[in-house]
Amino acid sequence: MTVPTADAAAPIFHTPVCEKLGIRWPIFGFSHEIDVVVAICRAGGFGVFGVAREDPKRIPELISRLRTAVGDAPFGVDLMLPAGMPDRTPTREEVDARIPEQHKVFVERLREKYAVPPATRQTFFTSFVRSRQLFDEQVEAVLGSEVPLIATAVGLPPEVIARAKAAGKVTLSLIGTPKHARAALAAGADILVAQGYDAGGHTGTIGTLSLVPQIVEIAAPSGVPVIAAGGIATGAQILAAIAMGAQGAWLGTVWLGARENHTHRALLDKLVAAGSEDTVITRAHSGKPCRVVRSAWSEEWAAPGAPAPLPMPYQHALTGELLAAIEEHDVKPLVYEAAGQSVAWLTGERSVAQIVDALLDEMRDGWARMSGLAARSGAGTPAGAHSTGRNPSTDR
Ligand SMILES: Cc1cc2nc3c(=O)[nH]c(=O)nc-3n(C[C@H](O)[C@H](O)[C@H](O)COP(=O)(O)O)c2cc1C
Structure with a gap:
């Protein structure tokens, strides 16, 4: 190196x-x-x-x-x-048959509660x-x-x-x-x-x-x-x-x-405002544990009485159209994206x-x-310390 x-x-x-x-x-x-x-x-x-x-x-x-x-x-x-x-x-009908009524009702309630207009564009998860x-x-x-x-x-x-x-x-x-x-x-x-x-x-x-x-x-x-x-x-x-x-x-x-x-404004603002503690691991995104920035989406799915998210791929099949609409219409409380604890450094x-x-x-x-620290402690530069110590990057 x-x-x-x-x-x-x-x-x-x-x-x-x-x-x-x-x-x-x-x-x-x-x-x-x-x-x-x-x-x-x-x-x-x-x-x-x-x-x-x-x-x-x-x-x-x-x-x-x-x-x-x-x-x-x-x-x-x-x-x-x-x-x-x-x-x-699976066909749309086969997918539909696998999604419990309770989940469909929950998603429709979210749509009404946050007044999300219908999506007019297709996304991967609607198609x-x-x-x-x-x-x-x-x-x-x-x-x-x-x-x-x-x-x-x-x-x-x-x-x-x-x-x-x-x-x-x-x-x-x-x-x-x-x-x-x-x-x-x-x-x-x-x-x-x-x-x-x-x-x-x-x-x-x-x-x-x-x-x-x-x-x-x-x-x-x-x-x-x-x-x-x-x-x-x-x-x-x-x-x-x-x-x-x-x-x-x-x-x-x-x-x-x-x-x-080209991150949408509402999402960018949310990410900029977020610290590491504002990310959560949820199954509400894909059905598998996924770290995302906290939003009304993750909160609603974690609230008492909410149904457990469905396994992959049915969670996205259930939520795909609503998520597309949330993104398209920039519905502020609900927009979110996968994000790590590193979001703390996203400042603009x-x-x-x-x-x-x-x-x-x-x-x-x-x-x-x-x-500077190595020189102060008399150990020479870190580079000098490297040459006498084990360096897995170069010893292999
Ligand atoms: C928005 C977003 C989407 C991601 N999608 C994928 C993916 O489809 N496949 C994948 O291998 N990793 C995916 N990751 C994980 C990244 O490859 C990477 O391992 C991770 O972002 C590293 O941690 P960081 O987010 O703190 O930088 C995604 C990460 C983010 C932030």
Whole structure:
């Protein structure tokens, strides 16, 4: 690893995974918005486009738009492949038959209570129900594309990893427990993202600071690099992740405040006002535990007398039209999005380039702070301390 310096032009923290992927900074950014992914790649990071909410038929066109926009830069695509979904996409009638009357009444009451006008536009959740068949179609679209890296989250089908590798793609798995890390390594994942409890989106129960070093230790014998995720939105936290043996950080929530994300005003205001304590884990979003910014939506589903959210994919089948309407009409109390404890650092709208610059400045500041402390205690610079100590990033 290149020793970082306070010099703004220095190639700070060019970890081995930067070398492996051909990126400038060890900053990975997940987003469902193509413009954000493109801007992350242009800023020298690694942009990953989430296609879990995309029509399989549109995926090839979206990926080729990405390729054109980023030129030669590498980028990735993220698939969600949860177990336990219906094998084939159910018809509207079949879905309807699976949704209890009590749940339908509850959702209609919410619509009336908050005076939500009907949705006039289709969204993924008004048009699709998650199923094995849908995932297979998404997988085929991604495998047949020119995307260089495939990330798999919420579920790990080893056959998808094997096929992606056979197609010459780098594979990356998001994991939240040591057990899942071992399974991902056994399946042949090339990179692990250790995503802790603090993260926005579907999340496990182990905090990032406890999870990352355990996964680094598990991955060390294989030489598979580990990236830290969950609650990270500052350069000092990226440094901390590297200090724990990770080779970079994977950020999601921070990009919701990016100009390129085109976040609706009511949602942006809510995210800016939120602190870490204003995120909650709820099943009311997708049916699986998911960290979101608190809103009347999460509160209503947690209130006494509310029905328990339905399992995936039926929760979204039940709520998809109302959620689309809430978003379309910016219904303030109800708007929400997946968001991590890192939301505390979302203080206003900035461009992706400004966010990346700030992260790099904070990494330099953090390094200068540590160097100052090391000099005061007579231990030399952290770089000197590194060369005599164990460095999991380079010893592998
Ligand atoms: C709005 C949003 C949507 C997300 N959707 C997905 C997804 O579809 N697939 C996935 O692998 N991770 C998803 N995540 C999780 C991110 O990949 C990442 O692990 C997480 O955001 C990191 O924690 P942070 O939110 O504190 O930065 C999502 C996160 C957010 C904030």
